[in-house]
Amino acid sequence: MPMPLRNERGFTLLEALASMVILGFVVVGVMNLSGYTMNANARATSMEEAQQIAEEKLSIVREHIRANDALPAPLVYPIDEYTVTIQADDDLENVTYDASSFAPRHTSLQAHALIGGMPRLVTVTVSWGEPE
Known part of the structure; x- marks a missing residue:
């Protein structure tokens, strides 16, 4: 008979x-x-991706302004799941934006340009997600 183990x-x-x-x-x-x-x-x-689109579109907008002395149309358009918004403001000190087309996530790039002989601040905003 086996012995029971203690301290098991x-x-x-x-x-x-x-x-x-x-x-x-x-x-x-x-x-x-x-x-x-x-x-x-x-x-x-x-x-x-949004930054790359914004850089590309800002370059295209600047070339269009140089060639045509005007902003390209349309000013708001979709690219895949992104929305591109182009704005120009002639008041360089008190810039205001129309954010109605912006989605919750967005990034913007800006450049100065002469449009109609006037200095303008051109802003390209790329937004994605559902509009607020």
């Missing part, structure tokens, strides 16, 4: 359950972190 060490059911709960919290935390990272990456990609 092992995990109790309560200890195993506690370690599984802790492991569960760690797994949920890692999953939340990876979701946040994916969202941040998507936002950064959208911002980079």
Whole structure:
């Protein structure tokens, strides 16, 4: 007959359950972190694309102004999931913007240009997301 072992060490059911709960919290935390990272990456990609579109459109607008002495039409138009808005303001000190076509996320680039012999501040805004 085998002899009973004394001082036998092992995990109790309560200890195993506690370690599984802790492991569960760690797994949920890692999953939340990876979701946040994916969202941040998507936002950064959208911002980079918007900046590239804004740079390209501002260059096109400046060339159009040089050739035609006027802003190109239309002043608001879509490109893929983005909306491009072109504005010019003749008051260079107190610039105001019509933000009605802006979506919650947007980026703008500006340049000075002579339109009709007057200095104007030209702003190209690229926005994305649902309008507010």
